[in-house]
Amino acid sequence: MKTVLDKIYANYPENDRELLLSAYRYAETMHEGQKRASGEPYFTHPCAVAEILIDLGMDVPSVAAAFLHDVIEDTPATAEDIRGLFGTEILTLVDGVTKLDKIHYQTHEEEDAENFRKIFVAMANDVRVIIIKLADRLHNMRSLNFLSNERQQRISKETLEIFTPLAGRLGISQIKCELEDLCLKYLDPEGYEYLVTNIHQKLAERHDFVDFVVKELKKLLEESGIGGEVFGRPKHFYSIYKKMKNQGKSLDQIYDLSAVRVIVETTEECYEVLGKIHKQWKPVPGRIKDYIATPKRNLYQSLHTTVVTNFGQFFEIQIRTREMHEMAEYGIAAHWKYKEQKISETGFDQRLSWIRDVMDWQGSLNDSKEFVDSLKNDLYDNELLVFTPHGKVISLPLEATPVDFAYAIHSEVGNKCVGAKVNGKIVALNSTLNTGDVV
Ligand code: MN
16 A cells, blocks of 8 residues: 555656545545455555556546545445545546446357447446556456455456457557456466466577577667667467467467567658568568558557578567557557657547547457458568478468478478478368468
Protein backbone atom coordinates (compact mmCIF):
# COMPACT_ATOMS: atom_id res chain seq x y z
CA MET A 1 0.00 0.00 0.00
CA LYS A 2 2.97 2.19 0.53
CA THR A 3 4.03 1.86 -3.10
CA VAL A 4 0.76 3.16 -4.45
CA LEU A 5 1.10 6.31 -2.35
CA ASP A 6 4.70 6.74 -3.49
CA LYS A 7 3.53 6.40 -7.06
CA ILE A 8 0.83 9.00 -6.58
CA TYR A 9 3.42 11.44 -5.24
CA ALA A 10 5.82 10.63 -8.05
CA ASN A 11 3.34 10.90 -10.91
CA TYR A 12 0.63 13.44 -10.16
CA PRO A 13 0.87 17.16 -9.39
CA GLU A 14 -0.12 18.46 -5.99
CA ASN A 15 -3.57 19.70 -6.97
CA ASP A 16 -4.53 16.23 -8.28
CA ARG A 17 -3.15 14.42 -5.28
CA GLU A 18 -5.84 15.53 -2.86
CA LEU A 19 -8.58 13.83 -4.87
CA LEU A 20 -6.58 10.63 -5.26
CA LEU A 21 -5.71 10.53 -1.58
CA SER A 22 -9.31 11.08 -0.50
CA ALA A 23 -10.45 8.24 -2.81
CA TYR A 24 -7.71 6.12 -1.23
CA ARG A 25 -8.84 6.95 2.32
CA TYR A 26 -12.52 6.50 1.53
CA ALA A 27 -11.96 3.03 0.04
CA GLU A 28 -9.72 2.09 2.95
CA THR A 29 -12.45 3.01 5.44
CA MET A 30 -15.25 1.33 3.50
CA HIS A 31 -13.40 -1.97 3.00
CA GLU A 32 -12.22 -2.00 6.61
CA GLY A 33 -12.31 -5.51 8.07
CA GLN A 34 -12.88 -7.25 4.70
CA LYS A 35 -10.40 -9.89 3.62
CA ARG A 36 -9.31 -11.38 0.32
CA ALA A 37 -9.01 -15.15 -0.27
CA SER A 38 -5.30 -14.71 0.40
CA GLY A 39 -6.07 -13.47 3.93
CA GLU A 40 -4.78 -9.99 3.15
CA PRO A 41 -6.97 -6.95 3.83
CA TYR A 42 -9.38 -6.43 0.92
CA PHE A 43 -8.10 -2.89 0.45
CA THR A 44 -4.84 -4.26 -0.98
CA HIS A 45 -6.83 -5.16 -4.10
CA PRO A 46 -8.11 -1.69 -5.12
CA CYS A 47 -4.63 -0.35 -4.32
CA ALA A 48 -3.04 -2.87 -6.66
CA VAL A 49 -5.53 -2.00 -9.41
CA ALA A 50 -4.80 1.71 -8.96
CA GLU A 51 -1.10 0.97 -9.18
CA ILE A 52 -1.48 -0.87 -12.49
CA LEU A 53 -3.35 2.15 -13.86
CA ILE A 54 -0.73 4.59 -12.61
CA ASP A 55 1.95 2.51 -14.34
CA LEU A 56 -0.09 2.69 -17.53
CA GLY A 57 -0.14 6.46 -17.12
CA MET A 58 -3.92 6.76 -16.78
CA ASP A 59 -5.61 9.98 -15.75
CA VAL A 60 -6.75 11.07 -12.28
CA PRO A 61 -10.45 10.04 -12.58
CA SER A 62 -9.40 6.53 -13.70
CA VAL A 63 -7.03 6.06 -10.79
CA ALA A 64 -9.57 7.45 -8.30
CA ALA A 65 -12.21 5.10 -9.76
CA ALA A 66 -9.78 2.21 -9.36
CA PHE A 67 -9.60 2.83 -5.60
CA LEU A 68 -13.39 2.97 -5.48
CA HIS A 69 -14.25 0.29 -8.02
CA ASP A 70 -15.62 -2.26 -5.54
CA VAL A 71 -17.22 -0.01 -2.91
CA ILE A 72 -20.71 0.13 -4.44
CA GLU A 73 -20.78 -3.63 -4.92
CA ASP A 74 -19.14 -4.76 -1.69
CA THR A 75 -19.74 -2.06 0.93
CA PRO A 76 -22.69 0.07 2.15
CA ALA A 77 -21.56 2.95 -0.09
CA THR A 78 -24.15 4.08 -2.63
CA ALA A 79 -23.88 5.71 -6.03
CA GLU A 80 -25.17 8.94 -4.50
CA ASP A 81 -22.40 8.88 -1.89
CA ILE A 82 -19.79 8.58 -4.64
CA ARG A 83 -21.36 11.34 -6.69
CA GLY A 84 -21.50 13.63 -3.69
CA LEU A 85 -17.91 13.02 -2.66
CA PHE A 86 -16.14 12.57 -5.99
CA GLY A 87 -18.39 13.94 -8.72
CA THR A 88 -20.26 12.56 -11.69
CA GLU A 89 -17.31 11.61 -13.86
CA ILE A 90 -15.78 9.30 -11.26
CA LEU A 91 -19.20 7.87 -10.41
CA THR A 92 -19.75 7.04 -14.08
CA LEU A 93 -16.50 5.09 -14.14
CA VAL A 94 -17.18 3.24 -10.88
CA ASP A 95 -20.71 2.51 -11.97
CA GLY A 96 -19.51 1.20 -15.34
CA VAL A 97 -17.09 -1.22 -13.70
CA THR A 98 -19.79 -2.38 -11.25
CA LYS A 99 -22.19 -3.09 -14.13
CA LEU A 100 -19.59 -5.11 -16.01
CA ASP A 101 -19.03 -7.22 -12.91
CA LYS A 102 -22.62 -8.33 -13.09
CA ILE A 103 -22.61 -9.87 -16.53
CA HIS A 104 -21.31 -13.40 -16.47
CA TYR A 105 -19.82 -15.28 -19.30
CA GLN A 106 -21.18 -18.81 -19.26
CA THR A 107 -20.62 -20.82 -22.42
CA HIS A 108 -17.28 -21.20 -24.08
CA GLU A 109 -18.24 -21.17 -27.74
CA GLU A 110 -16.22 -18.82 -29.93
CA GLU A 111 -19.39 -17.23 -31.33
CA ASP A 112 -20.65 -16.49 -27.88
CA ALA A 113 -17.31 -15.10 -26.84
CA GLU A 114 -17.43 -12.64 -29.72
CA ASN A 115 -20.92 -11.56 -28.77
CA PHE A 116 -19.95 -11.32 -25.18
CA ARG A 117 -17.06 -9.01 -26.01
CA LYS A 118 -19.44 -6.86 -28.03
CA ILE A 119 -21.84 -6.64 -25.13
CA PHE A 120 -18.98 -5.83 -22.84
CA VAL A 121 -17.76 -2.97 -25.00
CA ALA A 122 -21.26 -1.68 -25.61
CA MET A 123 -21.98 -1.55 -21.90
CA ALA A 124 -18.79 0.29 -21.11
CA ASN A 125 -19.82 3.66 -22.43
CA ASP A 126 -16.38 5.02 -21.58
CA VAL A 127 -13.31 3.18 -22.79
CA ARG A 128 -11.61 3.92 -19.44
CA VAL A 129 -14.11 1.54 -17.82
CA ILE A 130 -12.67 -1.32 -19.88
CA ILE A 131 -9.12 -0.33 -18.98
CA ILE A 132 -10.00 -0.29 -15.25
CA LYS A 133 -11.70 -3.65 -15.69
CA LEU A 134 -8.59 -5.04 -17.38
CA ALA A 135 -6.42 -3.85 -14.49
CA ASP A 136 -8.91 -5.39 -12.04
CA ARG A 137 -8.73 -8.71 -13.89
CA LEU A 138 -4.95 -8.55 -14.06
CA HIS A 139 -4.65 -8.25 -10.30
CA ASN A 140 -7.21 -11.01 -9.75
CA MET A 141 -5.23 -13.25 -12.09
CA ARG A 142 -2.01 -12.40 -10.26
CA SER A 143 -3.54 -13.61 -7.01
CA LEU A 144 -5.47 -16.57 -8.45
CA ASN A 145 -3.39 -19.18 -6.60
CA PHE A 146 -5.51 -18.63 -3.50
CA LEU A 147 -8.71 -19.84 -5.13
CA SER A 148 -10.02 -23.38 -5.68
CA ASN A 149 -8.88 -25.27 -8.75
CA GLU A 150 -12.37 -25.12 -10.22
CA ARG A 151 -12.50 -21.33 -9.97
CA GLN A 152 -8.97 -21.00 -11.28
CA GLN A 153 -10.00 -22.88 -14.40
CA ARG A 154 -13.20 -20.95 -14.92
CA ILE A 155 -11.64 -17.53 -14.41
CA SER A 156 -8.62 -18.32 -16.58
CA LYS A 157 -10.85 -19.51 -19.43
CA GLU A 158 -12.97 -16.41 -19.22
CA THR A 159 -9.87 -14.23 -19.15
CA LEU A 160 -8.45 -15.87 -22.24
CA GLU A 161 -11.69 -15.71 -24.17
CA ILE A 162 -12.87 -12.26 -23.17
CA PHE A 163 -10.21 -10.11 -21.56
CA THR A 164 -7.04 -10.85 -23.47
CA PRO A 165 -8.73 -10.21 -26.85
CA LEU A 166 -10.01 -6.93 -25.42
CA ALA A 167 -6.56 -5.93 -24.23
CA GLY A 168 -5.22 -6.87 -27.65
CA ARG A 169 -7.90 -4.87 -29.42
CA LEU A 170 -7.03 -1.85 -27.32
CA GLY A 171 -3.37 -2.44 -28.09
CA ILE A 172 -2.33 -2.72 -24.43
CA SER A 173 0.16 -5.49 -25.01
CA GLN A 174 1.70 -5.19 -21.56
CA ILE A 175 -1.55 -6.32 -19.95
CA LYS A 176 -2.41 -8.75 -22.73
CA CYS A 177 0.90 -10.61 -22.47
CA GLU A 178 0.88 -10.88 -18.70
CA LEU A 179 -2.73 -12.07 -18.67
CA GLU A 180 -2.04 -14.71 -21.32
CA ASP A 181 0.95 -16.10 -19.48
CA LEU A 182 -1.04 -16.26 -16.23
CA CYS A 183 -3.91 -18.08 -18.00
CA LEU A 184 -1.52 -20.58 -19.49
CA LYS A 185 -0.09 -21.29 -16.06
CA TYR A 186 -3.51 -22.39 -14.80
CA LEU A 187 -5.00 -23.93 -17.93
CA ASP A 188 -1.99 -26.04 -18.89
CA PRO A 189 0.36 -26.17 -15.88
CA GLU A 190 2.59 -28.84 -17.41
CA GLY A 191 2.93 -27.02 -20.72
CA TYR A 192 3.71 -23.85 -18.81
CA GLU A 193 6.35 -25.53 -16.65
CA TYR A 194 7.91 -27.08 -19.73
CA LEU A 195 8.18 -23.70 -21.43
CA VAL A 196 9.52 -21.88 -18.39
CA THR A 197 12.29 -24.41 -17.88
CA ASN A 198 13.24 -24.92 -21.50
CA ILE A 199 12.94 -21.38 -22.73
CA HIS A 200 15.15 -20.12 -19.93
CA GLN A 201 17.73 -22.65 -20.93
CA LYS A 202 17.47 -21.84 -24.62
CA LEU A 203 17.60 -18.11 -23.98
CA ALA A 204 20.72 -18.66 -21.92
CA GLU A 205 22.23 -20.64 -24.79
CA ARG A 206 21.21 -17.96 -27.24
CA HIS A 207 22.37 -15.13 -25.05
CA ASP A 208 25.72 -14.70 -26.81
CA PHE A 209 24.05 -14.88 -30.17
CA VAL A 210 21.47 -12.18 -29.35
CA ASP A 211 24.31 -10.11 -27.96
CA PHE A 212 26.15 -10.49 -31.24
CA VAL A 213 23.07 -9.43 -33.26
CA VAL A 214 22.48 -6.40 -31.04
CA LYS A 215 26.11 -5.32 -31.43
CA GLU A 216 25.99 -5.75 -35.21
CA LEU A 217 22.80 -3.70 -35.42
CA LYS A 218 24.24 -0.93 -33.25
CA LYS A 219 27.23 -0.83 -35.57
CA LEU A 220 24.91 -0.65 -38.55
CA LEU A 221 23.04 2.32 -37.04
CA GLU A 222 26.27 4.09 -36.22
CA GLU A 223 27.71 3.62 -39.70
CA SER A 224 24.49 4.97 -41.20
CA GLY A 225 24.50 7.97 -38.90
CA ILE A 226 21.10 7.02 -37.49
CA GLY A 227 20.48 7.63 -33.79
CA GLY A 228 18.54 4.88 -32.11
CA GLU A 229 18.29 2.07 -29.64
CA VAL A 230 18.70 -1.67 -30.07
CA PHE A 231 17.71 -4.33 -27.58
CA GLY A 232 16.76 -8.00 -27.41
CA ARG A 233 13.59 -9.05 -25.67
CA PRO A 234 12.26 -12.56 -24.98
CA LYS A 235 8.77 -13.20 -26.32
CA HIS A 236 6.10 -14.08 -23.79
CA PHE A 237 5.43 -17.75 -23.17
CA TYR A 238 1.90 -17.84 -24.49
CA SER A 239 2.83 -16.62 -27.96
CA ILE A 240 5.40 -19.40 -28.24
CA TYR A 241 2.92 -21.91 -26.83
CA LYS A 242 0.31 -20.90 -29.39
CA LYS A 243 2.78 -21.17 -32.23
CA MET A 244 3.77 -24.67 -31.15
CA LYS A 245 0.11 -25.74 -30.88
CA ASN A 246 -1.17 -24.11 -34.05
CA GLN A 247 1.71 -24.96 -36.31
CA GLY A 248 2.56 -28.31 -34.73
CA LYS A 249 6.10 -27.18 -34.03
CA SER A 250 8.54 -28.24 -31.36
CA LEU A 251 10.41 -25.66 -29.32
CA ASP A 252 13.50 -26.29 -31.46
CA GLN A 253 11.65 -25.08 -34.51
CA ILE A 254 10.61 -21.73 -33.10
CA TYR A 255 13.12 -19.22 -34.36
CA ASP A 256 11.82 -16.21 -32.58
CA LEU A 257 12.04 -17.02 -28.89
CA SER A 258 13.32 -13.53 -28.62
CA ALA A 259 12.94 -10.58 -30.92
CA VAL A 260 15.49 -7.88 -31.44
CA ARG A 261 14.05 -4.38 -31.51
CA VAL A 262 15.42 -1.33 -33.22
CA ILE A 263 13.91 1.99 -32.14
CA VAL A 264 14.67 5.00 -34.33
CA GLU A 265 13.33 8.54 -34.67
CA THR A 266 11.52 8.69 -38.00
CA THR A 267 9.51 6.44 -40.30
CA GLU A 268 12.02 6.99 -43.11
CA GLU A 269 14.75 5.66 -40.86
CA CYS A 270 12.69 2.52 -40.22
CA TYR A 271 12.74 1.65 -43.91
CA GLU A 272 16.35 2.68 -44.30
CA VAL A 273 17.37 0.36 -41.49
CA LEU A 274 15.28 -2.48 -42.92
CA GLY A 275 17.06 -2.16 -46.28
CA LYS A 276 20.46 -2.14 -44.62
CA ILE A 277 19.60 -5.20 -42.53
CA HIS A 278 18.52 -7.11 -45.64
CA LYS A 279 21.80 -6.21 -47.28
CA GLN A 280 23.68 -7.74 -44.38
CA TRP A 281 21.51 -10.79 -43.67
CA LYS A 282 19.20 -12.70 -45.97
CA PRO A 283 15.52 -12.17 -45.20
CA VAL A 284 13.25 -15.19 -44.87
CA PRO A 285 10.68 -14.87 -47.65
CA GLY A 286 7.13 -14.35 -46.45
CA ARG A 287 8.27 -13.10 -43.08
CA ILE A 288 8.59 -9.42 -43.95
CA LYS A 289 5.66 -7.52 -42.50
CA ASP A 290 5.06 -3.84 -43.04
CA TYR A 291 2.72 -2.78 -40.27
CA ILE A 292 3.78 0.84 -40.83
CA ALA A 293 2.16 1.07 -44.26
CA THR A 294 -0.71 -1.14 -43.11
CA PRO A 295 -1.16 -0.75 -39.34
CA LYS A 296 -3.00 -3.43 -37.42
CA ARG A 297 -6.53 -2.56 -36.44
CA ASN A 298 -5.35 -1.61 -32.98
CA LEU A 299 -2.99 0.90 -34.64
CA TYR A 300 0.08 -1.23 -33.99
CA GLN A 301 2.87 -0.10 -36.30
CA SER A 302 6.25 -1.68 -36.87
CA LEU A 303 8.35 -3.38 -39.52
CA HIS A 304 9.01 -7.06 -38.87
CA THR A 305 11.50 -9.22 -40.63
CA THR A 306 13.07 -12.57 -39.97
CA VAL A 307 16.59 -12.93 -41.24
CA VAL A 308 19.14 -15.70 -41.31
CA THR A 309 22.86 -15.42 -40.64
CA ASN A 310 25.56 -17.07 -42.69
CA PHE A 311 25.62 -19.79 -40.06
CA GLY A 312 21.94 -20.58 -40.46
CA GLN A 313 20.60 -18.93 -37.31
CA PHE A 314 17.20 -17.33 -37.73
CA PHE A 315 16.05 -14.31 -35.78
CA GLU A 316 13.29 -11.74 -35.88
CA ILE A 317 13.91 -8.01 -35.93
CA GLN A 318 11.25 -5.36 -35.25
CA ILE A 319 11.89 -1.81 -36.36
CA ARG A 320 9.77 1.13 -35.21
CA THR A 321 9.87 4.75 -34.10
CA ARG A 322 9.70 5.78 -30.45
CA GLU A 323 6.05 6.82 -30.79
CA MET A 324 5.13 3.55 -32.48
CA HIS A 325 6.89 1.77 -29.66
CA GLU A 326 4.82 3.53 -26.99
CA MET A 327 1.68 2.65 -28.93
CA ALA A 328 2.79 -0.98 -29.12
CA GLU A 329 3.31 -1.22 -25.38
CA TYR A 330 0.47 0.90 -24.00
CA GLY A 331 -2.02 0.99 -26.87
CA ILE A 332 -4.98 3.19 -26.18
CA ALA A 333 -3.63 3.98 -22.71
CA ALA A 334 -0.82 5.93 -24.40
CA HIS A 335 -3.48 8.51 -25.17
CA TRP A 336 -3.70 9.45 -21.49
CA LYS A 337 -0.05 8.82 -20.79
CA TYR A 338 1.08 11.33 -23.37
CA LYS A 339 -1.89 13.66 -23.31
CA GLU A 340 0.21 16.30 -21.59
CA GLN A 341 2.95 16.13 -24.17
CA LYS A 342 0.53 16.40 -27.10
CA ILE A 343 2.66 14.21 -29.35
CA SER A 344 0.73 14.86 -32.49
CA GLU A 345 -2.76 16.05 -33.19
CA THR A 346 -3.30 13.66 -36.09
CA GLY A 347 -2.34 10.75 -33.89
CA PHE A 348 -4.89 11.95 -31.39
CA ASP A 349 -7.66 12.15 -34.01
CA GLN A 350 -6.80 8.68 -35.16
CA ARG A 351 -7.13 7.40 -31.64
CA LEU A 352 -10.50 9.02 -31.25
CA SER A 353 -11.82 7.39 -34.38
CA TRP A 354 -10.28 4.20 -33.15
CA ILE A 355 -12.33 4.39 -29.96
CA ARG A 356 -15.45 4.80 -32.06
CA ASP A 357 -14.33 1.84 -34.11
CA VAL A 358 -13.84 -0.22 -30.97
CA MET A 359 -17.26 0.75 -29.74
CA ASP A 360 -18.64 -0.21 -33.11
CA TRP A 361 -16.76 -3.41 -33.29
CA GLN A 362 -17.32 -4.71 -36.73
CA GLY A 363 -15.57 -7.79 -37.98
CA SER A 364 -13.38 -10.31 -36.29
CA LEU A 365 -10.54 -9.87 -33.89
CA ASN A 366 -8.15 -11.93 -35.93
CA ASP A 367 -5.79 -9.05 -36.69
CA SER A 368 -2.73 -11.06 -37.26
CA LYS A 369 -4.27 -13.50 -39.71
CA GLU A 370 -5.90 -10.75 -41.76
CA PHE A 371 -2.64 -8.96 -42.07
CA VAL A 372 -0.55 -11.99 -42.77
CA ASP A 373 -2.97 -12.88 -45.56
CA SER A 374 -2.86 -9.43 -47.08
CA LEU A 375 0.91 -9.36 -46.92
CA LYS A 376 1.46 -12.71 -48.54
CA ASN A 377 2.16 -11.21 -51.92
CA ASP A 378 5.78 -10.96 -51.16
CA LEU A 379 8.89 -9.87 -52.89
CA TYR A 380 9.72 -13.22 -54.41
CA ASP A 381 6.98 -13.77 -56.95
CA ASN A 382 8.19 -16.18 -59.56
CA GLU A 383 10.27 -18.58 -57.64
CA LEU A 384 9.80 -20.77 -54.67
CA LEU A 385 12.42 -20.28 -51.98
CA VAL A 386 12.82 -22.87 -49.28
CA PHE A 387 15.39 -23.56 -46.61
CA THR A 388 17.58 -26.49 -45.75
CA PRO A 389 17.63 -27.30 -42.03
CA HIS A 390 20.81 -25.24 -41.83
CA GLY A 391 19.23 -22.16 -43.26
CA LYS A 392 20.59 -22.44 -46.78
CA VAL A 393 18.16 -21.02 -49.34
CA ILE A 394 17.22 -23.31 -52.23
CA SER A 395 15.43 -21.84 -55.22
CA LEU A 396 12.87 -24.10 -56.88
CA PRO A 397 10.21 -23.70 -59.57
CA LEU A 398 6.72 -22.90 -58.29
CA GLU A 399 4.75 -25.99 -57.28
CA ALA A 400 7.94 -27.89 -56.52
CA THR A 401 7.77 -30.97 -54.28
CA PRO A 402 10.15 -32.44 -51.70
CA VAL A 403 11.53 -34.69 -54.46
CA ASP A 404 12.50 -31.63 -56.51
CA PHE A 405 14.15 -30.28 -53.41
CA ALA A 406 16.12 -33.50 -52.94
CA TYR A 407 17.38 -33.38 -56.54
CA ALA A 408 18.27 -29.74 -56.15
CA ILE A 409 20.53 -30.73 -53.27
CA HIS A 410 22.18 -33.55 -55.18
CA SER A 411 21.03 -36.17 -57.67
CA GLU A 412 22.10 -38.92 -55.29
CA VAL A 413 19.87 -37.42 -52.58
CA GLY A 414 17.04 -37.33 -55.13
CA ASN A 415 17.58 -40.96 -56.14
CA LYS A 416 17.59 -42.19 -52.60
CA CYS A 417 14.96 -40.04 -50.88
CA VAL A 418 12.21 -42.03 -49.19
CA GLY A 419 10.50 -39.45 -47.02
CA ALA A 420 10.30 -35.74 -46.34
CA LYS A 421 9.91 -33.44 -43.40
CA VAL A 422 8.63 -29.92 -43.93
CA ASN A 423 8.70 -27.50 -41.01
CA GLY A 424 9.27 -30.42 -38.68
CA LYS A 425 6.30 -32.47 -39.90
CA ILE A 426 6.45 -35.57 -42.11
CA VAL A 427 4.76 -34.88 -45.45
CA ALA A 428 4.07 -36.84 -48.65
CA LEU A 429 6.84 -36.73 -51.25
CA ASN A 430 4.46 -35.28 -53.81
CA SER A 431 3.16 -32.46 -51.61
CA THR A 432 3.68 -28.89 -52.77
CA LEU A 433 6.23 -26.74 -51.02
CA ASN A 434 5.64 -23.16 -49.98
CA THR A 435 8.05 -20.29 -49.85
CA GLY A 436 9.67 -20.12 -46.46
CA ASP A 437 9.33 -23.84 -45.71
CA VAL A 438 12.22 -25.55 -44.00
CA VAL A 439 12.66 -28.86 -45.81
MN1 MN B 1 -12.12 -5.74 -8.14
